[in-house]
Amino acid sequence: MQLRLLEYFVALAREGHFARAAAACNVTQPTLSAGLAALEEQLGKRLVERDRRYIGLTDEGRAALPWAQQAIAMIDGLEQAAETARGPLHGALRLGAIPASMPMVGHFTRALRAANPELTVSVRSLTSREIEQALGAFELDAGLTYLDHEPPTQVIAVPLYAERAVFVARTGSGFDGHRTVEWPEVLAQPLCLLHEGMQNRRIFDAHLAARGFAVHPGATADSYVALLAMVEAGGFATVVPKGYTALIPTDSWARVLPFAEPFPASRVGLVVLDRRPSSQLAQAALAAANAIKLPRGYRDG
Structure with missing residues (x-):
C-alpha cells in the first residue's frame, strides 16, 4: 500500500x-x-x-x-x-497556540532553535479544542494551551507559567489615577473580549459567575491584537493576559492595571501527544519547553 x-x-x-x-x-x-x-x-x-x-x-x-x-x-x-541519528534535526515543527499563549511563542521558538538551528517553526493560532483534535490527528507536533481547564487528554505536558489577567483601558478614559481596579467598575465599561468559543473567555465567564457577575461585551474577537486595537482606537476597554503587556510600549496610549481581587491563575504549558516511540520533533519541543528561561513578569505570575 x-x-x-x-x-x-x-x-x-x-x-x-x-x-x-x-x-x-x-x-x-x-x-x-x-x-x-x-x-x-x-x-x-x-x-x-x-x-x-x-x-x-x-x-x-x-x-x-x-x-x-x-x-x-x-x-x-x-x-x-x-535522518537525525548522526546529524541535526531538520524540517518544520508544527505548533498550535491558543491566543492567550502567543507572547510565549517567541520564548519557545528561541529555546527550540538554540538547540536545533536547522529547524523551522510553523505556528497556528487555534482554540484549545482545535489543538487537542489536531494533535490526535497528527496535524500538530506540539501545542501551547491551558493545562487545568478542560485539560487535553493523552498528552505529555510541561507547565510553563501561571496566567494572570490585567485590565487595559485607554489613557484619559477615567483610570489614570488608579493603581488597581475593582470588578464592578470594570464591568461598567464598554468592553471588548474574546468570543465565547475561546477557552479563555469560558474561564473568564466561569470566574465571574462564581462571584455573582455576568458580562455583556460590546465587541468580540478571536485575537488579542484585535482587542487591543479597539482599545487604542477608543471607546472600549478590555481584559488580557499579563503576558501581552510586554507588547505594549511603556508611556503609550494604554493604562494597564491589575485587579484588586484577581481571579485564580490558570496554568499554561506545552503539550505533545503521549505515544511511543515519541517523534523527534515532539522530543525537541519538550526539551525546548524545559529549557525556556522566562522573564520576571512570567515567573511572578
Missing part, C-alpha cells in the same frame, strides 16, 4: 473538498481521485461518499481514518529518526 494514497485520503478528510485536498497534496484533482479509488480497491471497501462532489466518509472511512493518520505519522517519525 502506497503511503501517498493514505496522504490523499487524510487530506480529503481534513479539507472536505476534492480540489482543496488535491492542492494540499500538490497533485491534480483527477490524480487524487484515482489514488483514492486505488486505495478503496486495495482495501475492498468504499471509504468516501461522493457524487459529483465530496459528501463525507463512509462508516468504513471513518474507522480507517485514525489508522491512516497514524501510519503517516509513524513513517514521518521513522524518516526523522534515521
Whole structure:
C-alpha cells in the first residue's frame, strides 16, 4: 500500500473538498481521485461518499481514518529518526497556540532553535479544542494551551507559567489615577473580549459567575491584537493576559492595571501527544519547553 494514497485520503478528510485536498497534496484533482479509488480497491471497501462532489466518509472511512493518520505519522517519525541519528534535526515543527499563549511563542521558538538551528517553526493560532483534535490527528507536533481547564487528554505536558489577567483601558478614559481596579467598575465599561468559543473567555465567564457577575461585551474577537486595537482606537476597554503587556510600549496610549481581587491563575504549558516511540520533533519541543528561561513578569505570575 502506497503511503501517498493514505496522504490523499487524510487530506480529503481534513479539507472536505476534492480540489482543496488535491492542492494540499500538490497533485491534480483527477490524480487524487484515482489514488483514492486505488486505495478503496486495495482495501475492498468504499471509504468516501461522493457524487459529483465530496459528501463525507463512509462508516468504513471513518474507522480507517485514525489508522491512516497514524501510519503517516509513524513513517514521518521513522524518516526523522534515521535522518537525525548522526546529524541535526531538520524540517518544520508544527505548533498550535491558543491566543492567550502567543507572547510565549517567541520564548519557545528561541529555546527550540538554540538547540536545533536547522529547524523551522510553523505556528497556528487555534482554540484549545482545535489543538487537542489536531494533535490526535497528527496535524500538530506540539501545542501551547491551558493545562487545568478542560485539560487535553493523552498528552505529555510541561507547565510553563501561571496566567494572570490585567485590565487595559485607554489613557484619559477615567483610570489614570488608579493603581488597581475593582470588578464592578470594570464591568461598567464598554468592553471588548474574546468570543465565547475561546477557552479563555469560558474561564473568564466561569470566574465571574462564581462571584455573582455576568458580562455583556460590546465587541468580540478571536485575537488579542484585535482587542487591543479597539482599545487604542477608543471607546472600549478590555481584559488580557499579563503576558501581552510586554507588547505594549511603556508611556503609550494604554493604562494597564491589575485587579484588586484577581481571579485564580490558570496554568499554561506545552503539550505533545503521549505515544511511543515519541517523534523527534515532539522530543525537541519538550526539551525546548524545559529549557525556556522566562522573564520576571512570567515567573511572578
